[in-house]
Amino acid sequence: MATNEEIAKQVIESIGGSENVQSIAHCATRLRIVVNDREKINDEQIEQIEKVKGAFFNSGQYQIIFGTGTVNRIYEAIESLGVSGDSISEVKEDAKKEGTRFQRAIRTFGDVFVPIIPVLVATGLFMGLRGLVTQEQILALFGLTPDNISDNFLLFTEVLTDTAFVFLPALVAWSTFRVFGGTPVIGLVLGLMLVSPSLPNAWNVAGGGVEPIYFFDFIPVIGYQGSVLPAFFAGLVGAKVEKFFRKRVPEALDLILTPFLVLLTMIILSLFALGPVLHVVENWIFDGTIAVLELPFGLSGLIVGFFHQIIVITGVHHIFNLLEIQLLENLGFNPFNPLISAAIAAQGGATLAVGLKARSKKVKALALPSSLSAFLGITEPAIFGVNLRYGKPFIMGLIGGGVGGFAASLLNLKATGMAVTAIPGTLLYLNNQLLLYLLVNIIAIATAFLLTYFFGYKEEKSE
Structure with missing residues (x-):
């Protein structure tokens, strides 16, 4: 197995050497590189590097997917080679003139909201915990009823759940x-x-x-x-x-x-x-969102569950942050979260099918960790490293997302927060809906897995 230092050297060599690097940084899963000459990058060589789960060029950045944790170590190894790195904001500044005007606007919108999402996530988890500890069934385990909950305790929970939105x-x-x-x-x-x-x-x-x-x-x-x-x-x-x-x-x-x-x-x-x-x-946007989410016969879940990951590929999915914030603010719950959770889990199911069916050790080593990453809410390694590479698994994942979203709409699932999905998202459904949430995700994963395993992936001789 190659060391991180060896992988770092291979990465620099494959992108045309250190002289071709204008700036370099990393996010949670990807190495983000702004290069001087796109033509000097050897895409095929990069795809063959160990631990690389995919690579693509988008919005002026060459993005190499390593996955959570791994990307930090690779970045450190690259820095040890003397290749200078910049902050994410500096890399984005280098790339800000790339892409359409709409993409640049959405990217800026994302830059504003990404830093404040963690506190909104924490608030959502506090809402879920409050819902859990105030349930009659939970209180009954300790011989208590809702009438036994003191006003001071409720006031304390309101401080936790209301401050970020106020x-x-x-x-x-x-x-x-x-x-x-x-x-x-x-x-x-x-x-x-x-x-x-x-x-x-x-x-x-x-x-x-x-x-x-x-x-x-x-x-x-x-x-x-x-x-x-x-x-x-x-x-x-x-x-x-x-x-x-x-x-x-x-x-x-x-x-x-x-x-x-x-x-x-x-x-x-x-x-x-x-x-x-x-x-x-803002009220118009909210009313439009509600109109879509209230479509009859589960159509809203079918539509959102199917198309969400396509929108993720375009990089403009940060606009959903505004929608989720508005839903939580106006309704006190988030019916959008279970729909996109199904879409994310389904891509993990499709990737898992590839990993289990493939005979190639490299494909297995790429697909299985990527599916786990998707089940933890991060789909980039699964999408760009596996599903899009083979084509049909991605489509099967979209179908699984649509089916799961359809089920979520019919079951009227409501999250207590935002920005946490799949397995970590269970913390947002401690409001008597945990089993239904798990059922929806199992439906999405199983649909995508079975479709991919039997119809969406064929072992290639070249592998």
């Missing part, structure tokens, strides 16, 4: 300022202003118990608890406004005057223009 605009504005080159702490304060307790609470206004404040008799002003778009565009415009003032304010006054002017300008613009308009747009 202050979501602050998180979004902070991250948006960071991505667009502003001062993050100014974005944080601007976001906090959008949820100031001095403003009518958005949830109370939605419930009809409180009226908005009307300025000039026609501009409704409210807080934006749980909103995303107003905070996102406030951060985007705010970062541009900050750059404008930084260039014009004398250096001696910059520390004091620039933050003052940025916050004053942006809170006026946010409350009186961006907020009211984008709040309406």
Whole structure:
């Protein structure tokens, strides 16, 4: 078995040598390389390197899939060879002019939301745990009933489950300022202003118990608890406004005057223009999402379960973060998560079938770990390393995802959080739906596995 250092040398050699590397970084599963000359890359040679689960060129980056954990060690080995690496943000800066305008916009949207997803995941897990410990069946094991739960305990759980969504605009504005080159702490304060307790609470206004404040008799002003778009565009415009003032304010006054002017300008613009308009747009997006998810006869699950992994290939799936946040904020649960969980698990099932049916040791060594990665919620190694390479397994995985999503819709599954799927996603279904969630994933995996094993993969002599 080759060492990580030997694999690193093979990677550098296959991409045209260190002189062809413009910048290099890694994410959770992939080595991301921006090269000077795409033509110098030997794709076939890279595919034959041990531990490589697939490679492709996308959005200005040559991405080599190694999988979770492995990619960190390979990256360290490459650095030890003297090949300079950059941060992910620098690599994205090198590649930002690549792809269509829509792809670049979605990629930027992803850059904003990826850093705040972990706290939303934690919040979802807290929701699931609260649902578990407050179930009558669980309490009965300890001789308790829901009436025995103290108000103080419920208050404590509300702190855990509500804080991230109450202050979501602050998180979004902070991250948006960071991505667009502003001062993050100014974005944080601007976001906090959008949820100031001095403003009518958005949830109370939605419930009809409180009226908005009307300025000039026609501009409704409210807080934006749980909103995303107003905070996102406030951060985007705010970062541009900050750059404008930084260039014009004398250096001696910059520390004091620039933050003052940025916050004053942006809170006026946010409350009186961006907020009211984008709040309406946000409601339209939510209504459209609900319309799709409420399609009869399980059609929503069939559609989402089948097409989700196709959208993942295009790299624009980060737009779903906004949809899931809105669902959790407005409904208190997430009916989208079980549909994409089925899609992800199905790709793992198809890859597992390839791994068990293949006689080639290399194919087995590639497919079996990739299927495990998919069952843990990360499908890139399975999709790019195995299923797309052979074609039919990917299609069988799509069918399995559609069938699993169809079952999830019929069973009306609802997650308590977002961004965690497949096996880790079980933590989001501690609300009396765990067995149904497992059933849906088993259906998706079994469908994809059987279709791939019997119809979707044929052992090639070249292997």
